[in-house]
Amino acid sequence: MPTTETDEHKSLREAVAALGKRHGRDFNREQLWSEAAKLGYLGVNLPEAYGGGGGGIAELSIVLEELGAAGCPLLMMVVSPAICGTVIARFGTEAQKQEWLPALADGTRTMAFGITEPDAGSNSHRITTTAHRDGADWLLTGRKVFISGVDIADATLIVGRTEDSRTGRLKPCLFIVPRDAEGFTRRQMDMELQAAEKQFELTLDDVRLPAEALVGDEDAGLLQLFAGLNPERIMTAAFAIGMGRYALSQAITYARDRTVWNTPIGAHQAIAHPLAQAHIDLELARLMMQKAAHLYDAGDDVAAGEAANMAKYAAGEACVKAVDQAVHTLGGNGLTREFGLASLITAARVARIAPVSREMILNYVSHQTLGLPKSY
Numbered sequence: 001m002p003t004t005e006t007d008e009h010k011s012l013r014e015a016v017a018a019l020g021k022r023h024g025r026d027f028n029r030e031q032l033w034s035e036a037a038k039l040g041y042l043g044v045n046l047p048e049a050y051g052g053g054g055g056g057i058a059e060l061s062i063v064l065e066e067l068g069a070a071g072c073p074l075l076m077m078v079v080s081p082a083i084c085g086t087v088i089a090r091f092g093t094e095a096q097k098q099e100w101l102p103a104l105a106d107g108t109r110t111m112a113f114g115i116t117e118p119d120a121g122s123n124s125h126r127i128t129t130t131a132h133r134d135g136a137d138w139l140l141t142g143r144k145v146f147i148s149g150v151d152i153a154d155a156t157l158i159v160g161r162t163e164d165s166r167t168g169r170l171k172p173c174l175f176i177v178p179r180d181a182e183g184f185t186r187r188q189m190d191m192e193l194q195a196a197e198k199q200f201e202l203t204l205d206d207v208r209l210p211a212e213a214l215v216g217d218e219d220a221g222l223l224q225l226f227a228g229l230n231p232e233r234i235m236t237a238a239f240a241i242g243m244g245r246y247a248l249s250q251a252i253t254y255a256r257d258r259t260v261w262n263t264p265i266g267a268h269q270a271i272a273h274p275l276a277q278a279h280i281d282l283e284l285a286r287l288m289m290q291k292a293a294h295l296y297d298a299g300d301d302v303a304a305g306e307a308a309n310m311a312k313y314a315a316g317e318a319c320v321k322a323v324d325q326a327v328h329t330l331g332g333n334g335l336t337r338e339f340g341l342a343s344l345i346t347a348a349r350v351a352r353i354a355p356v357s358r359e360m361i362l363n364y365v366s367h368q369t370l371g372l373p374k375s376y
């Protein structure tokens with residue numbers, strides 16, 4: 001794996017940073033989404049044969065990180081091109097690829113992703129949204145919570161389960177559920193987050209879906225699911241690193257200028273060193289994210305799984321610390337709307353919780369990597 005970025009990656013980073021700078025903190029989500037799509041950034045990871053850029057998660061994560069670093073992250077990138085686009089590109093039928101990939105790439109259609117359930121939470125083995133066959137159709141019933149962007153997405157990729165006809169065991173499967181499907185209702189959740197994307201509680205009440213709504217193979221659901229979850233973790237790392245960099249850059253500018261004794265506050269090591277530490281932590285997290293993206297794009301799903309978890313953990317922690325230190329650096333101004341940093345305190349926590357919490361990653365690393373016994 002190269003430890004420095006290629007010239008192509010550097011150019012992509014610069015071009016996206018310029019786009020982000022034009023939009024900035026007060027960005028209009030729809031405008032930025034369609035401009036990023038037109039420039040080929042949203043579909044950079046999708047196959048060229050279906051209108052994408054032919055790159056991978058390495059390129060897509062650069063796009064999200066740079067938009068975040070400019071103060072205008074597009075959360076739905078974690079979901080629409082990264083999870084849904086990847087799963088459909090790898091496992092979808094030809095008709096699903098034709099229908100969705102060019103539209104996800106050019107930004108004309110968006111897809112949300114729903115796995116989390118109220119009674120399962122971090123334990124996704126406990127999800128109970130279930131699909132039953134009804135003739136050639138499927139009937140899907142269940143509940144989901146915290147699903148982002150369902151109102152702006154044309155469809156949601158829902159993780160459900162079907163019953164194995166031989167063993168009776170429930171196995172995971174993925175369905176594309178159109179926004180206006182009968183029996184598919186949403187209620188906006190009252191979140192303390194300032195973001196363009198909202199979260200929803202979903203109810204699926206015997207939602208009738210045609211056979212073609214099932215993505216990929218009914219018997220390989222878990223494999224297909226993981227193909228989408230690793231990109232999700234890598235993209236959440238990119239989201240966190242971008243946000244951390246944005247907060248840090250605001251703090252650095254402020255610390256250079258603000259003088260209350262005889263020197264700018266940035267000359268005091270009590271202010272400078274934590275900012276330097278935050279920078280180092282973000283850089284380290286990015287290295288792990290690049291490793292994870294490299295492994296994923298090279299087709300090594302197992303090694304990518306471990307690296308993606310570690311990258312998400314490192315990036316979430318680095319982001320929370322960078323935002324906290326940035327807010328502190330601005331003193332009282334850290335809490336004013338004018339500087340807009342305080343709202344990032346809540347936003348940064350998302351990277352610690354979703355899509356998999358800090359503790360569940362520590363569980364994964366202690367069991368899978370270190371071979372320690374399981375406590376739960």
Ligand SMILES: Cc1cc2nc3c(=O)[nH]c(=O)nc-3n(C[C@H](O)[C@H](O)[C@H](O)COP(=O)(O)OP(=O)(O)OC[C@H]3O[C@@H](n4cnc5c(N)ncnc54)[C@H](O)[C@@H]3O)c2cc1C
Nearest residue numbers: 113114115116121122146147148350353354355357359376
């Ligand atoms: C802003 C936002 C957007 C989201 N968007 C989406 C989306 O688009 N699609 C989607 O499907 N989901 C989405 N989620 C849901 C997210 O993935 C879940 O919140 C996350 O998986 C954690 O589940 P939970 O909230 O039920 O927490 P719980 O599982 O109830 O966990 C609560 C706490 O207990 C800890 N814990 C649980 N089990 C253990 C254990 N065995 N050992 C140690 N600690 C443990 C956790 O680490 C956590 O700190 C979103 C969440 C947020 C906040």
